Amino acid sequence: MSDAIDGLFDPRRNETPPAMSIDALRGLLQAQANTIVSVGTGGERIQNVDGQWQRDTRTLNANFRRLGLEPPFPWNGLWDWHGFYSQNLATYHERRTHVRELTQAALEQLDNIEARGGIHDPAADDDSPSWENLNARILGLIEEYSSARDRDGWQDVGRRSREILIDFGKLIADPSLLPDGQPAPKAGDAKAWFDLFLAKYAVGKDKAELRSTMRAVWDLAQKVTHGDIADVDAFAAAQATVLVVRTAQKLLRDAE
Known part of the structure; x- marks a missing residue:
């Protein structure tokens, strides 16, 4: 039998909860409810399920907060829920109704986020070791945009976009991109490495528009970081950043 306060000493409490998609959050929300x-209502015994429920609640709450939303349930553990319904909700019907109302409110929050429009990453499940850190940064960018509500938040989206492009420039920096006799750009000059990358992998007149579009994203990310911008600018910078990274990734794979 598990003690009511066992969850306070769970060594996993200090672990960073994994980021989840909105669809996955809906599934976890339903399971928790x-x-x-x-x-x-006379079903599961609290001591049998409280540990897992607390761990899942930490994940659920962390993801709701990451999206700028209020966590759905006010209890950290099921014994807290037991104390609440014992004092306030005498019948099974009242308990079901209360949980349904909280769950419905949380679903509406997620629906509003989704209706607002989010950033799409066509290669979110990419597991290439060399791209692993960049993939995590892109996920962070998507979450940042999801929770941005004002100019400060939108400018943070621009900063993240610019940082991803800089990290991307470092990732593709390779002496093989250099024309004969040309010295290598400085290690931190991500834009110069990006131009060298395009000169090699998007070469030719038929790729002129592609090169121009991808280069323009750098300027857009810079503008969103510092300019007087709105939600649409932040969305464009974030989505375009993902487009640049994934297009470059495809150029590399096609070349290989």
Whole structure:
């Protein structure tokens, strides 16, 4: 049997919860709600499910906060829920109704985020070791845009976009990109490495528009970082940054 305060000493409490998509959050929200209802209506025993429920709640709450949303349930553990319904909700019907209302409010928050329009990453499941850090940065950018609500937030999106492009420039920096006799750009000159990359992998008149579009993204990210901008500018910078990285990734793979 598990003690009611065991969750306070769970060594995993200090682990960073994984980031989740909105669809995955909906699934976890439903599972958490079902468990709350079950233990409050004569189903599961709290001591059998509380540890897992607390771990999942930390993940759920962290992801809601990452999106700038209010966490759905006010209890850190199922014993807290037990104390609440024992004092306030006498019948099973009242308990089910209360949990359903909280769950519906949380779903509406997620629906509003989705309706607002999010950043799409066509290669979110890429697991290339050399791109792993960049993939994590892109996920962070998507989350940053999802929670941005004012100019400061939108400018943060621009900063993240610019940082991703700089990291990308470092990732593709390779002496093989240099024409014969040309000295290498400085290590931190990501834009110069990016231009060298395009000169090699997007060469020719038929790729002129592609080169121009990809170069313009650098200027857009810079503008969103410092300019008097709106939501649409932040969206464009973030989505374009993902486009540049994934297009370059495809250029590399096609060449290989």
